[in-house]
Amino acid sequence: MSDRMTKPVLLIVMDGWGMGSGGPEDAIARANTPVFDRLWSDYAHTTLMTHGPYVGLPAKNDMGGSEVGHLTMGAGMILDQGPTRINKAFADGSFLKSKALTKVMAAVESGGTLHLMGLLSDGNIHSHLDHFKKLINFAFDSGVKSLRVHALLDGRDVGIHTAQKYVCELEEDFVFINSRDGFDYRFASGGGRERIVMDRDRDWSKVEEGWNLMVHGTGAHRFPSMISAIEHMRAEKPGLIDQDMPGFVVVDEADRPVGPICDGDAVVMVNFRGDRAIEITEAFELDEFDGFDRGNRPDVVFAGMMVYDEDRNLPALQLMGPTKVDNPFGRRILELGIKQFRLTETQKYPHVTFFFNGGYRKPLDDTMEDYILIPSDKGVSFSEAPAMKANEIADRAVELIESGEYGFGLINFANADMVGHCGRMEPAIAAIETVDGAVGRIVEALAKVGGAALITADHGNAEEMMVYAKGGAEEASTKHSINPVPCILFDPAYDGSYTLRQPDDEQSTQTQPGLAHLAATLFEAMGQPVPDDLLPSLIQRS
Numbered sequence: 242m243s244d245r246m247t248k249p250v251l252l253i254v255m256d257g258w259g260m261g262s263g264g265p266e267d268a269i270a271r272a273n274t275p276v277f278d279r280l281w282s283d284y285a286h287t288t289l290m291t292h293g294p295y296v297g298l299p300a301k302n303d304m305g306g307s308e309v310g311h312l313t314m315g316a317g318m319i320l321d322q323g324p325t326r327i328n329k330a331f332a333d334g335s336f337l338k339s340k341a342l343t344k345v346m347a348a349v350e351s352g353g354t355l356h357l358m359g360l361l362s363d364g365n366i367h368s369h370l371d372h373f374k375k376l377i378n379f380a381f382d383s384g385v386k387s388l389r390v391h392a393l394l395d396g397r398d399v400g401i402h403t404a405q406k407y408v409c410e411l412e413e414d415f416v417f418i419n420s421r422d423g424f425d426y427r428f429a430s431g432g433g434r435e436r437i438v439m440d441r442d443r444d445w446s447k448v449e450e451g452w453n454l455m456v457h458g459t460g461a462h463r464f465p466s467m468i469s470a471i472e473h474m475r476a477e478k479p480g481l482i483d484q485d486m487p488g489f490v491v492v493d494e495a496d497r498p499v500g501p502i503c504d505g506d507a508v509v510m511v512n513f514r515g516d517r518a519i520e521i522t523e524a525f526e527l528d529e530f531d532g533f534d535r536g537n538r539p540d541v542v543f544a545g546m547m548v549y550d551e552d553r554n555l556p557a558l559q560l561m562g563p564t565k566v567d568n569p570f571g572r573r574i575l576e577l578g579i580k581q582f583r584l585t586e587t588q589k590y591p592h593v594t595f596f597f598n599g600g601y602r603k604p605l606d607d608t609m610e611d612y613i614l615i616p617s618d619k620g621v622s623f624s625e626a627p628a629m630k631a632n633e634i635a636d637r638a639v640e641l642i643e644s645g646e647y648g649f650g651l652i653n654f655a656n657a658d659m660v661g662h663c664g665r666m667e668p669a670i671a672a673i674e675t676v677d678g679a680v681g682r683i684v685e686a687l688a689k690v691g692g693a694a695l696i697t698a699d700h701g702n703a704e705e706m707m708v709y710a711k712g713g714a715e716e717a718s719t720k721h722s723i724n725p726v727p728c729i730l731f732d733p734a735y736d737g738s739y740t741l742r743q744p745d746d747e748q749s750t751q752t753q754p755g756l757a758h759l760a761a762t763l764f765e766a767m768g769q770p771v772p773d774d775l776l777p778s779l780i781q782r783s
């Protein structure tokens with residue numbers, strides 16, 4: 242061990258690990274978690290809010306997600322998130338007047354088709370149905386004659402079998418619009434978000450399949466309408482979750498695609514969140530591109546709802562500017578001369594990098610920041626390999642702690658979330674038990690060097706693996722929850738002289754313990770002065 246040993250303080254995010262009811266749907270309560278149980282009983286702990294106004298989301302019961310959660314943890318304050326800012330800009334009219342949207346509309350003025358592509362649901366994690374509707378109505382009001390929707394079906398941020406509901410809502414608008422002379426609005430292609438387009442781990446085959454369906458109108462599954470496609474897929478594979486639905490093209494009586502993307506068209510990616518929107522954006526925007534063979538790349542005006550990659554300014558045309566975090570935690574401690582690492586597997590790479598950094602994805606200073614990303618398994622369902630890369634992450638974390646070089650490290654364990662999104666109880670339990678063991682090895686290494694850790698989560702998921710309809714019918718739940726998450730301050734020198742602030746109904750959104758209080762808590766745990774623009778630390782000394 243180095244003799245200039247630094248005692249690291251870690252932020253360990255057990256992604257998707259919420260505090261549930263303890264009932265049969267609660268995979269976390271059902272799992273055997275001796276490490277978590279011991280930490281909870283021996284160290285100062287509390288629970289944190291991760292949803293709605295506590296993380297800057299528009300509605301009271303909006304679920305938290307990784308983007309808003311990590312951004313809030315890194316910001317140390319509650320900032321308006323993308324959907325909140327977009328809603329406000331729609332409400333005050335500035336969104337529809339933006340230069341970027343004006344350019345999109347101008348591109349199709351002389352007869353091109355406007356294509357809207359994105360996740361068709363009201364999950365509000367990656368996108369919102371209202372944004373589709375508002376853009377459709379605006380196109381209609383602006384006299385755009387031809388519009389096509391390329392719909393990514395959700396079933397991951399919303400109920401598992403809800404695709405039809407969202408499709409029907411837009412179909413209703415189309416019926417009205419198409420009753421006017423010369424207007425032709427419809428769906429052109431679709432498919433489950435886990436099958437096409439919304440990859441975030443450079444699995445280009447998924448993006449390629451989506452590209453071929455949307456751009457070239459080619460693909461084995463061809464249907465006369467969205468609804469017939471969804472009904473057919475469901476009948477063929479009962480129980481199929483929307484996110485896993487194979488991709489398809491909508492075709493006319495002569496089997497011609499009704500809406501391939503052609504030269505002179507405009508394309509809007511309606512998703513506001515970047516991690517799963519960036520790969521398809523690269524396919525549209527980059528001249529030098531080796532993800533897959535694009536065939537004839539159409540010459541289109543392409544716009545994104547927001548920026549998806551700030552470092553490369555992609556896409557070039559953004560309907561809404563980025564959410565700005567002026568002074569994220571990573572930059573603040575860099576300025577204090579504290580060396581830091583970020584560690585996770587690639588499925589969660591945006592989380593520990595550009596989400597936590599509130600924008601930038603590469604280290605600001607390579608000598609002071611190490612971003613370590615272990616490749617996630619590819620081509621398997623995480624429910625078949627629920628250990629994911631948790632053990633490899635723990636191995637690496639122990640090395641980093643023992644190196645004595647780092648004063649801070651952020652670790653994300655993907656398991657409870659990624660396996661939780663599959664909606665199956667047994668694998669979720671296995672996922673949680675793996676994370677528990679991995680955290681155990683990390684705290685053991687920390688104890689040896691006198692380091693500390695805040696152990697928490699960005700939002701719930703695996704503690705709610707089923708939802709119950711009225712009358713008791715149960716259905717698998719693949720989405721996040723709005724339950725609070727645990728927060729433990731592991732501190733081997735803990736002598737009971739402090740506690741962490743507890744939630745109670747009397748506190749305001751700003752003071753109720755939440756993700757926004759972690760940055761100040763970390764500063765305090767590191768023995769550093771807490772910057773006074775941050776929301777206060779959770780540590781209460783007696």
Ligand SMILES: O=C(O)[C@H](O)COP(=O)(O)O
Binds near residue numbers: 256305306658
């Ligand atoms: O992208 C996903 O997998 C889900 O929509 C949200 O999960 P995350 O916010 O935990 O990444």
Ligand SMILES: [Mn+2]
Binds near residue numbers: 310
């Ligand atoms: Mn998450």
Ligand SMILES: [Mn+2]
Binds near residue numbers: 702721
């Ligand atoms: Mn998730």
